[in-house]
Amino acid sequence: MQRYFVNKKDNNQFELSQEDTHHIKTVMRMKLEDIVEVVFNEKVYLTKIKKLQPLVVASIIEEYLAYNELGVKVTICQSLVKENKMDLILQKSVELGANSFIPLQTKNSIIKGTKGDFEKKVSRWQEIVKNASRQSKRNIVPKVFDVLSVKELGEVEYDLKILCTVNEMTRNLKNILQNNAKCDTMIIVVGPEGGFTRDEEEYLIQKGFLSTSLSKFVLRTETAALCALSMINYEYER
Secondary structure, three states: OOEEEOOOOEOOEEEOOHHHHHHHHHHOOOOOOOEEEEEEOOEEEEEEEEEOOOOOEEEEEEEOOOOOOOOOEEEEEEEOOOHHHHHHHHHHHHHOOOOEEEEEEOOOOOOOOOHHHHHHHHHHHHHHHHHHHHHOOOOOOOEEOOOEEHHHHOOOOOOEEEEEOOOOOOEEHHHHHHOOOOOOEEEEEEOOOOOOOHHHHHHHHHOOOEEEEOOOOOOOHHHHHHHHHHHHHHHHOO
C-alpha cells in the first residue's frame, strides 16, 4: 500500500501535494475509493481517495497504531561525496532509521563549494529522503540540513557524538553503544574518501566527539554510515 506524508489535516481528511497527486494519478493510476496510507504528525492513517482534481483529497477510515522509528534519534553527518554515492547513503540510511542528515565539507572532500552552491543539491537530497521514507514505511521524513564546515560541526549538541575513524587506538562502536544505552540523540560522523586530516580529527575530539572504529576492516565512505546504523539497530531494538 502506498504511503504519503502531509503537513495539514482538515477535519477528517487530507489534501495531498501536487507531487503526490501526480504520483497517485499518473504513476500509480489510482482511482476514486482506492486506499492509501497518509502520515500526519508521525501518525499513520488508513484513508480512501475521495477527490482526484485538482489535488487528491483522502478521507480518514481509521488511525493505525504503528510507529516504525528507532528508539534513538540518529543524525548521519556524511562528508560530501560524488552524487551517486550520496544518493545511496541517503536512501539506505533512511531504510535503516536515520532521523536526519548533515552534509559535511572537509579538506579532503571531492565535492567543493560554498553553501549557496549546495542549495539545489540539498533540495534534491531532501526529495530522495522523502521518497525513501515513503517506500520504507517511516513515520517521519528525515530532515536534510544545510552543508556544515568541520568548525561548525564542532558546535552541535547531541547526547552521543561519534567520529568514525580508522585509527587503531580508537574504541569499538559496539562497546560505546552498550555503555550509552539510554541516550536519546546521537550523531555519526563519516569522513570523505581520503579521510579526515589530523587537525580535523583532533579538533572534533576536543569538541567531545568519540573517536570510534566500526570494523577491523577499512570501510568505504558509503559503507560506514550503513554499518553504524546496522549496529545501532541491533543494540537499541532488542
